[in-house]
Amino acid sequence: MAEKTPVQLFHLEDKRKRYRRSDFYLRIGVLGLLFLIPFLFPSYKTVDLAMKIVIYAVLVASFDIMLGYTGILSFGHGMFFGIGAYSVAFLIGKYGDPSYFNLMLGMAIALLAAAALAVIISFLSLRVKAIFFAMITLAIAELAIVLATKLSGFTGGEDGISLSMPGIFAVSFSAGEFLGIEITGRVFTYYLILLSCLGLFIVMLRFTHSPLGRVLQAIRDNEQRAEALGYKTFIFQGISITFGCVMAALVGGLYAMWVGYVNPESCLGVFEIMLAVLLMCIIGGMGTLYGGIVGAAFYLITETFLPDLQHLARDFFPNALFLHNVLERWSLVLGVLFILIVIFFPKGVIGSVRDYLARGSR
Amino acid sequence: MAEIILRRWGGELAIAGAIALFLLPLLGIPGKTYLTLTIAGLAMGMLLFLVASGLSIIFGLMDVLNFAHGSLFAWGAYVGFTVFNLMMDWVEADSVLMNLGVFAIAIVIAMIAVAILGIILERVIVRRVYGNHLFQILITFGATIVLVELISVFWGPNDEVMTVPFTFRGNWDVMDVIVDRYRVICIVIGLLVYSVIKLILKKTKIGTIVRAGVENREMVQAMGHNIFLLFTGVFAVGAGLAALGGVAMSVFSLQVYPHMGSTYLLFAFIIVIIGGLGSVTGSLVGALIVGLSYNYVAYLVPWAAAGSNVIIMIVILLVRPTGLFPSGE
Numbered sequence: 001m002a003e004k005t006p007v008q009l010f011h012l013e014d015k016r017k018r019y020r021r022s023d024f025y026l027r028i029g030v031l032g033l034l035f036l037i038p039f040l041f042p043s044y045k046t047v048d049l050a051m052k053i054v055i056y057a058v059l060v061a062s063f064d065i066m067l068g069y070t071g072i073l074s075f076g077h078g079m080f081f082g083i084g085a086y087s088v089a090f091l092i093g094k095y096g097d098p099s100y101f102n103l104m105l106g107m108a109i110a111l112l113a114a115a116a117l118a119v120i121i122s123f124l125s126l127r128v129k130a131i132f133f134a135m136i137t138l139a140i141a142e143l144a145i146v147l148a149t150k151l152s153g154f155t156g157g158e159d160g161i162s163l164s165m166p167g168i169f170a171v172s173f174s175a176g177e178f179l180g181i182e183i184t185g186r187v188f189t190y191y192l193i194l195l196s197c198l199g200l201f202i203v204m205l206r207f208t209h210s211p212l213g214r215v216l217q218a219i220r221d222n223e224q225r226a227e228a229l230g231y232k233t234f235i236f237q238g239i240s241i242t243f244g245c246v247m248a249a250l251v252g253g254l255y256a257m258w259v260g261y262v263n264p265e266s267c268l269g270v271f272e273i274m275l276a277v278l279l280m281c282i283i284g285g286m287g288t289l290y291g292g293i294v295g296a297a298f299y300l301i302t303e304t305f306l307p308d309l310q311h312l313a314r315d316f317f318p319n320a321l322f323l324h325n326v327l328e329r330w331s332l333v334l335g336v337l338f339i340l341i342v343i344f345f346p347k348g349v350i351g352s353v354r355d356y357l358a359r360g361s362r
Numbered sequence: 363m364a365e366i367i368l369r370r371w372g373g374e375l376a377i378a379g380a381i382a383l384f385l386l387p388l389l390g391i392p393g394k395t396y397l398t399l400t401i402a403g404l405a406m407g408m409l410l411f412l413v414a415s416g417l418s419i420i421f422g423l424m425d426v427l428n429f430a431h432g433s434l435f436a437w438g439a440y441v442g443f444t445v446f447n448l449m450m451d452w453v454e455a456d457s458v459l460m461n462l463g464v465f466a467i468a469i470v471i472a473m474i475a476v477a478i479l480g481i482i483l484e485r486v487i488v489r490r491v492y493g494n495h496l497f498q499i500l501i502t503f504g505a506t507i508v509l510v511e512l513i514s515v516f517w518g519p520n521d522e523v524m525t526v527p528f529t530f531r532g533n534w535d536v537m538d539v540i541v542d543r544y545r546v547i548c549i550v551i552g553l554l555v556y557s558v559i560k561l562i563l564k565k566t567k568i569g570t571i572v573r574a575g576v577e578n579r580e581m582v583q584a585m586g587h588n589i590f591l592l593f594t595g596v597f598a599v600g601a602g603l604a605a606l607g608g609v610a611m612s613v614f615s616l617q618v619y620p621h622m623g624s625t626y627l628l629f630a631f632i633i634v635i636i637g638g639l640g641s642v643t644g645s646l647v648g649a650l651i652v653g654l655s656y657n658y659v660a661y662l663v664p665w666a667a668a669g670s671n672v673i674i675m676i677v678i679l680l681v682r683p684t685g686l687f688p689s690g691e
Contacts, residue, residue: 067496071496124679131427135634139628139631139632139671139672142628143672151665271621271624275507278500278503331507332507332508332512334507335505335508335511339504339508342491342501342504343490
C-alpha cells in the first residue's frame with residue numbers, strides 16, 4: 001500500500017484543509033446553537049420548534065439517501081416514520097410500562113420491522129422499474145393508514161396512542177435548577193433525541209461517503225454503466241432503500257418520544273408527512289444530506305410563525321394586498337416554489353450555494 | 363403434456379380461471395345481491411378506467427408518469443359541478459333529454475377546460491423534464507400541490523354535494539334485481555370511451571402514429587412526424603379523459619372535494635400496475651378487476667376493501683411484473 005490512489009490523495013488534501021474552511025465552523029456553530037437552545041430560549045414553543053427541526057432534518061436526510069444519492073423516489077417514507085413511532089408507542093404506551101428496557105426494545109422492533117418491510121417492497125418493485133417504486137410505495141402507504149385507522153383494537157384507531165417517557169425523561173421529573181432554568185425531564189429528552197439524531201446523521205454521512213455510497217451515486221448517474229462495470233444495481237438499490245427506511249423508522253421512534261402521542265394522521269399521513277419531507281428535501285437540496293437542515297428549518301419556521309407573519313403584515317403594511325394574499329395561500333406559494341426549484345435550481349439551496357462558492361474560488 | 367396444453371389453451375384457461383374467481387363470491391353472497399354488486403363493480407370499474415386509461419396512454423407514448431393526473435381529475439369534477447350549479451333547472455327537470463343534455467354539456471365543458479389545463483401543464487412544466495423519470499414525478503407532484511390549492515382558492519376547501527340529475531336517480535327493478543340507473547349509464551360511458559379509443563388507435567392515421575410512438579419514439583421522429591405536437595395532443599386527451607372520469611365519478615359518489623384526486627390517482631396506479639403501463643385494454647381489465655373485487659370485498663369484509671386492491675397488485679407483481687397486458691397492446 002505504498003502507492004496512494006488519487007481518491008485517497010484527494011481525501012488527504014481535503015482533511016488538511018478542513019480547519020481552514022468556513023463551512024466546518026458553520027456546522028459547529030449550528031450544532032452549538034442547538035445544544036444551547038433550552039438555555040437561550042427556554043420557552044416551550046422554541047424548544048419544540050428546534051427539536052422538530054432536528055428530527056425532520058434527519059428524516060429528510062434519510063429520505064435524501066434514497067432520492068438524492070440513489071435516485072429512487074419513495075412515497076412510503078412517512079409510513080416507515082410511522083412504523084418507528086408506533087412501535088415505540090406500543091412498547092411504552094399501550095402494551096408496556098414506560099421503562100428504559102421497553103424503550104430500547106421499541107427502537108429495536110422499529111428497526112427490524114422497517115428493514116423487513118423495506119426488503120419486501122424493494123424486491124417487489126425493483127424487479128420491474130425503479131419508477132414503480134414511487135407508485136407501489138404510495139399504494140402501500142395508503143394501505144398502512146387504512147390499517148392503522150381500521151384496526152382500532154390494535155393500534156388505537158384515529159384516537160391514537162399517548163405515551164409517557166421512563167425515568168429521568170418523564171415530564172414530571174425535575175433535577176432542580178441550573179443557570180436559572182428548571183431542568184425537567186423534557187430537557188433530558190431534548191438532549192437524548194439531539195444526541196441520537198446527531199448519531200444517526202453521522203452514520204448516514206459515513207454511509208454516503210463509503211465505497212458503497214459511491215456505487216449508489218454511480219447507479220443514480222448512469223444505471224447501465226454501473227451495471228456494465230459489474231455492480232448488481234438491484235442489490236445496491238435494495239441496500240440503499242433498506243438503509244434509508246430503517247433510518248426513517250428510528251427517527252420516527254424519536255419523534256414519538258418527543259411528541260408523546262401518535263395517531264395515523266400525524267405519523268403515517270402521506271400528504272401530511274410526505275409533502276413536508278419532499279418540500280424540505282427539494283428546497284434544501286437533493287444529494288447533500290445537509291440540505292435537510294436548511295429545508296426543515298425553512299419549512300417549520302415559516303409554518304410555526306405564519307400566523308404571526310400574517311398579523312405583522314396586516315399591522316405594518318395594511319395596503320399591501322399582494323403580500324396578504326401570499327401569506328394567506330402559503331401552501332400554494334410553497335407548491336409554486338417547489339416547481340420553480342425543481343426547474344431552475346435542481347440542487348436546492350445547499351447545492352446552488354456550493355456551486356457558487358466553487359465557481360468563486362476558481 | 364401439461365406444457366402443450368398450457369401453450370395451446372393458456373389464454374382460455376386464464377380467462378376461465380378469472381371467471382371462476384369472480385363467481386367465487388357467490389358462495390358468500392345471495393344471488394340477487396351478487397348481481398347488484400356486480401353491476402356496481404362494473405360501473406365503478408368503468409369510471410376508474412377513464413382515469414387510468416389517460417395515465418396509461420401518457421406513459422406509453424411519452425414515458426411520463428403523470429402524478430398530476432389525479433388533480434386534473436378533480437378539476438374536471440369541479441368544472442362539472444359548476445356547470446351543474448349554473449344549469450340547476452335542467453338538472454332538476456323531470457325530462458330525460460334535459461338531464462342527458464346538462465350531463466353532456468358538463469362533460470364537454472369539463473373536458474375542454476381540463477384539456478387546456480393539460481396543454482398548459484405539458485408545455486410549461488412537463489416538457490422541461492422529458493427523459494428524466496425522477497424529475498417528472500417530482501415536478502408533476504409539485505403541479506398537484508398547486509392545482510389542488512387552486513381548487514381551494516376558486517371553490518373553497520370544503521366538501522360540496524353534487525346533485526344527481528333527476529331522471530338518473532333511483533333504481534330499476536329487473537326481475538327482483540335492483541339496478542341503479544346511473545350505474546348503467548356509467549357502464550355505457552365506459553364501453554363507449556373504450557371503443558372510441560380503440561377505433562382511433564386502430565383505424566386512424568393519428569392512432570397509427572401514436573401506436574408507432576409507443577413502440578419506438580425515435581423512429582417516428584425519423585419518419586418526419588412532429589412528436590412533440592403529438593405529445594401535447596396525447597397529454598390533452600389524457601387530461602380530457604381524466605376530466606370525463608371526474609364528472610362521472612362526482613355524480614357517482616355524490617360529492618366533490620379538493621383532495622378527491624389523490625384517492626382516485628391511487629386506484630389508477632394500482633390499475634395500471636395490474637393491467638400493464640401503456641396498454642388501454644390492460645387499463646380496462648385492471649379497472650374491472652379493481653372495481654369488482656372492491657365491491658365484493660366491501661360487502662363480505664367491509665374493513666378489508668381498501669386493502670384488497672393492494673393485495674391483488676402485489677400478487678400480480680409477483681406473478682407477472684410487467685402487468686397482465688404489456689405495453690403497446
